[in-house]
Amino acid sequence: MNSQSSPSLRQALTPSDNDSSPERKALLAEIDASCRRPVLFMFANGLLWLMAGTALALLTSYKMHSPNFLADWSWLTFGRVRPAHLNTMVYGFASQVAIGVAIWLMCRLGRVPFMQGGLVVGATIFWNIGVTVGIVGILAGDSTSIEWLEMPGYAAYILFIAYALIAIWAIIAFRFRRERHLYVSQWYLLAALFWFPWLYSAANMMLVIDPVRGTVQGAVNWWFAHNVLGLWFTPIGLAAIYYFIPKVIGRPIHSYFLSTLGFWSLALFYNWAGIHHLIGGPMPAWLITVSVVASMMMIIPVVTVAINHHMTMVGHFKKLKYSPTLRFIVFGAMSYTVVSLQGSSMAIRSLNEVTHFTHYTIAHAHLGVYAFFTMVMFGSMYYIVPRLALREWPSARLISIHFWTTALGILLYVVPLSVGGVLQGLAMNNPDIPFLKTVELTKPYLVTRTFAGILMTVGHTVFAVNFVWILARRRKAYQPPVPFIAAGLQQEAGAQLGKDI
Amino acid sequence: MNPPSNPPPAPKLDPHEDHELHDVMQIHTAILRREKAEPQEGLEPMPIWLAALFGALLLWGGYYLGRYNGGFKALVFDEKSSGLPIMAAKPPGSVDMVVLGKRTYTAMCAPCHQETGLGLPGQFPPLAGSDWVNTAGHARLVRIVLNGLTGPMEVNGQPFNNSMPPWRDSITDEQVAAVLTYVRQSWGNKAPGVPIDDVKVIRDKTKERANQPWTADLLKATPESE
Numbered sequence: 001m002n003s004q005s006s007p008s009l010r011q012a013l014t015p016s017d018n019d020s021s022p023e024r025k026a027l028l029a030e031i032d033a034s035c036r037r038p039v040l041f042m043f044a045n046g047l048l049w050l051m052a053g054t055a056l057a058l059l060t061s062y063k064m065h066s067p068n069f070l071a072d073w074s075w076l077t078f079g080r081v082r083p084a085h086l087n088t089m090v091y092g093f094a095s096q097v098a099i100g101v102a103i104w105l106m107c108r109l110g111r112v113p114f115m116q117g118g119l120v121v122g123a124t125i126f127w128n129i130g131v132t133v134g135i136v137g138i139l140a141g142d143s144t145s146i147e148w149l150e151m152p153g154y155a156a157y158i159l160f161i162a163y164a165l166i167a168i169w170a171i172i173a174f175r176f177r178r179e180r181h182l183y184v185s186q187w188y189l190l191a192a193l194f195w196f197p198w199l200y201s202a203a204n205m206m207l208v209i210d211p212v213r214g215t216v217q218g219a220v221n222w223w224f225a226h227n228v229l230g231l232w233f234t235p236i237g238l239a240a241i242y243y244f245i246p247k248v249i250g251r252p253i254h255s256y257f258l259s260t261l262g263f264w265s266l267a268l269f270y271n272w273a274g275i276h277h278l279i280g281g282p283m284p285a286w287l288i289t290v291s292v293v294a295s296m297m298m299i300i301p302v303v304t305v306a307i308n309h310h311m312t313m314v315g316h317f318k319k320l321k322y323s324p325t326l327r328f329i330v331f332g333a334m335s336y337t338v339v340s341l342q343g344s345s346m347a348i349r350s351l352n353e354v355t356h357f358t359h360y361t362i363a364h365a366h367l368g369v370y371a372f373f374t375m376v377m378f379g380s381m382y383y384i385v386p387r388l389a390l391r392e393w394p395s396a397r398l399i400s401i402h403f404w405t406t407a408l409g410i411l412l413y414v415v416p417l418s419v420g421g422v423l424q425g426l427a428m429n430n431p432d433i434p435f436l437k438t439v440e441l442t443k444p445y446l447v448t449r450t451f452a453g454i455l456m457t458v459g460h461t462v463f464a465v466n467f468v469w470i471l472a473r474r475r476k477a478y479q480p481p482v483p484f485i486a487a488g489l490q491q492e493a494g495a496q497l498g499k500d501i
Numbered sequence: 502m503n504p505p506s507n508p509p510p511a512p513k514l515d516p517h518e519d520h521e522l523h524d525v526m527q528i529h530t531a532i533l534r535r536e537k538a539e540p541q542e543g544l545e546p547m548p549i550w551l552a553a554l555f556g557a558l559l560l561w562g563g564y565y566l567g568r569y570n571g572g573f574k575a576l577v578f579d580e581k582s583s584g585l586p587i588m589a590a591k592p593p594g595s596v597d598m599v600v601l602g603k604r605t606y607t608a609m610c611a612p613c614h615q616e617t618g619l620g621l622p623g624q625f626p627p628l629a630g631s632d633w634v635n636t637a638g639h640a641r642l643v644r645i646v647l648n649g650l651t652g653p654m655e656v657n658g659q660p661f662n663n664s665m666p667p668w669r670d671s672i673t674d675e676q677v678a679a680v681l682t683y684v685r686q687s688w689g690n691k692a693p694g695v696p697i698d699d700v701k702v703i704r705d706k707t708k709e710r711a712n713q714p715w716t717a718d719l720l721k722a723t724p725e726s727e
Contacts, residue, residue: 013542025533108539183540243540250537255545285571285580292569293562300555307551349580495707 013256015181027111034113035104036388038120040471042100044380045128047464049092052135054453054460056085061453065446075139083150084138088229089337090148091135091159092131094373095196096124098236099166101380102189104388105243106170109186110177116169123165130158146217148225153208160201167193185239185396191267192235199227215282219275225273234266234336235377238305241333244383245312248321248326249495254311262304269297276347279356295347302340309333324399328379331407335371339364354429359442360421363414370456378406378463391470398466405459413452420445510693575577596675605676609668610684618688624658624663629688638725639681639695643703646677647719648710654717667712672699 060082062069070076107114114120134151137143143150151159170193174186203224206212212220246253253259271293275287300454313330320327342364346355355361382399386392393399420442572576609615614620618629628634633656634642649667653660668677678697685692 010544013544015539015541027584028533028536041692181541184542185540246540247537252541254540255547256542257544257547259542261547284575285569285577285582286573287567288567289571289580293566296565297558299558303551303554307548311545389531392532465641 009256013181014178015183028108031107031111031113032387034117035107036117038114038117038124039100039104039384041121042096042103042124043385043467044471045124046097046100047467048094049088049096049131050460051464053085053088053093054457056081056088058450058453058457060085061446061450065443065450074141080141080143083143083145084135086148087138087151088131088135089369091134091151092128094233094369094377096127096131096378097381098233098373099163099170101240101377102193102236103170103173104384105185105239106173106189109179109183109243110173111179112177113172114169114173115176120166120169123162127159127162127166130155130162133158144208146221148228148447149207149221151201153204156200156204156208160197160204163197163200166418167197183242184253184256184263185243186243187263188235188239191263192239193233195227195231195235198222199231204381218278218281219283219287222277223271223273224274226277227271227452229365230266230273231374232272233369234270237336237373238262238334240376240380241309241329241336244325244329244379245309245333248323248329248383249283249316251312251315251316254308258304258308262301262308265297265302265304269294269301273298273343273347276352277356279347279349279352292347292349295344298340298344298393302337302344306333306337324393324403325379325383327403328375328382331403332372332374332376332379335367335375339367339372342367354425355421356425358425358428359417359445360425363417363421366410367414370406374394374412375406378402381467385467385470389470393466394469394473395466398462402459402463402466405455405462409452409455409459412455413449416445416448471484596679598679598682599686601676602679602681605672605680605686606683609672610680613665618684618690622659623661626654626659626661629690630657631690632657634685635637635690635692636725637692639685639692639699640703640725641720641723642681642685643677643695643700643717644707644723646672646681647700647704647707648712648718649714650717651714652716664714667714669704669712674704 023475059070059076060078063071063078063081067078071078074080101459103120134155138150142152144152149156171190174190199390203220206220207217207224211217242253248358272291275283275291276295279288279292320330345351346361346364382393424438424442425431427441428435569580571580572583612682613625615625618627620627626633633645636642645665647667647669649665651664653662655661672680674697677700678695682694684690686694
């Protein structure tokens with residue numbers, strides 16, 4: 001801590017109940033109990049969609065290099081399976097788990113139990129009906145063919161209403177918080193809870209319900225699709241990282257000033273960035289130039305947040321060995337830095353000319369949604385679920401397998417596919433190379449991706465097994481927590497065991 | 502962090518789970534006890550090199566926006582353009598009559614009179630080198646396009662007996678003027694163009710004919726310039 005800082009600011013930043021008093025622990029227990037039903041229900045449904053989305057992903061990936069596979073049935077053609085995969089993951093898995101994590105964080109940070117858990121379970125059922133209707137609609141051929149909004153209009157209404165019914169309670173939890181001190185995670189959560197309905201309703205109004213004309217659709221589409229990542233998943237992911245790193249290692253976040261700068265520069269710049277997807281398209285040049293500049297300005301929040309997280313972690317990296325939460329979260333935080341800086345570079349016109357319309361973009365999207373966001377959500381669930389289920393994770397080995405298969409899987413996915421994407425882009429820009437050659441050139445990278453997908457499928461299956469196991473496990477007399485190392489290493493880890501899970 | 506010296510009291514739990522209360526309490530207590538304090542924020546200042554980096558970024562952003570903004574014009578798609586040529590371009594609405602005329606001719610006239618303007622001998626009269634087309638006045642031609650022409654006639658000494666439909670309700674004054682300008686200035690024809698206003702006047706003057714076609718005799722009775 002910096003001794004020159006004004007005492008009043010320091011005071012304002014310190015939670016009023018930041019001690020280990022029994023009263024405070026009892027309050028935390030009460031909060032966890034109040035979140036139990038809605039949050040566990042969201043996690044369980046999210047994991048179901050994760051498994052469905054993983055199956056669709058494998059199918060999509062396989063079809064990329066073996067297009068004849070299951071191509072005879074219109075429901076399983078590439079043009080339907082791919083958007084079904086995307087929407088399953090975005091709305092079924094990622095958004096649902098994100099809302100669950102957001103609710104728990106809101107209650108924890110506001111020191112207030114969740115109100116209306118039962119009502120939110122009902123709204124969550126409604127949300128899942130919406131996702132089901134949307135996915136079946138896409139597979140049945142009713143896709144809108146609008147990127148990230150493929151779900152037919154009738155599903156969009158259900159999703160929006162369900163979202164409103166859920167999010168309102170997270171916002172109410174914020175409104176009636178007992179802790180007046182606002183922690184940085186709360187800024188991000190509150191902003192994201194308002195940003196998402198704004199994006200989703202505006203994009204649906206302008207693209208599906210009453211479509212605007214011509215190329216304006218492209219601008220609205222990429223404004224939406226890019227912002228779902230930057231103003232919905234990113235803030236919730238960052239809120240979780242900001243919460244769990246200091247929580248697990250027991251040390252304050254490095255700098256309040258960097259937190260402030262990181263949040264406000266994200267809020268200021270991200271919204272402009274999406275139009276860089278239309279470089280070279282029939283868009284007014286100034287619109288694209290503004291978005292290129294905004295994309296480069298995103299370096300400010302990204303570097304700020306990276307420094308803030310890294311300086312908090314410094315000296316505590318050995319804790320990655322014991323805490324599954326920390327391991328997933330730090331992997332996600334590092335991926336956030338990489339994917340964001342990569343994203344800024346992809347907005348530069350001369351680089352975009354190569355990487356646009358290639359697999360490089362796909363690799364980038366997965367680096368963002370998976371290596372950053374999904375890994376952070378996995379880490380958060382490892383922390384939250386035992387507190388809600390009132391049991392310890394049953395198997396450390398499964399956690400370990402989950403981490404290594406997904407971490408290595410996403411690296412095996414992103415790195416080769418990025419290389420393949422650049423080669424593909426260079427080949428496509430060379431008029432002497434026939435188009436079919438540029439397609440054949442990508443094949444080894446596409447096959448590698450399928451293998452990466454199999455690795456990640458193993459990881460997801462293992463996680464789902466562990467999740468069902470922790471919920472179904474009979475409660476017995478207290479058992480010590482399972483530490484996050486293979487059983488053989490337990491002796492070595494000694495006294496550290498379990499303390500930092 | 503050291504565990505608290507006093508074990509926490511029983512957490513308040515769902516009434517449905519009373520029978521499990523003891524075990525649950527034990528487990529949850531253990532989980533909560535090893536939990537660290539809720540996070541808070543330190544007050545380390547921002548490093549100066551970071552401020553310098555951000556300053557440089559903002560400087561670059563200003564330069565790039567100033568250099569590649571296309572004059573902030575909606576119709577400038579090339580970021581390297583200043584946008585000025587677009588402003589100097591002719592106002593919308595002024596179209597090239599020959600281009601519009603050729604397009605109209607291809608769609609409406611070419612099926613009979615042919616792309617070459619030569620017509621088909623014995624069936625459709627030629628327009629190229631035609632003594633009806635290469636005239637000083639254009640009043641008869643406008644009438645033919647508006648109302649069509651039926652019955653026997655002679656073109657360049659060759660007899661024809663066929664029917665041309667009226668186009669009055671199908672094409673605008675601008676298109677009539679354009680297609681006649683095109684016809685009178687293509688395939689070696691060298692007659693003056695037809696102004697839109699003249700078409701308008703003749704359209705009004707012949708309103709009562711509605712869609713009834715002309716005959717060659719009636720047209721011969723009309724002066725070339727009215």
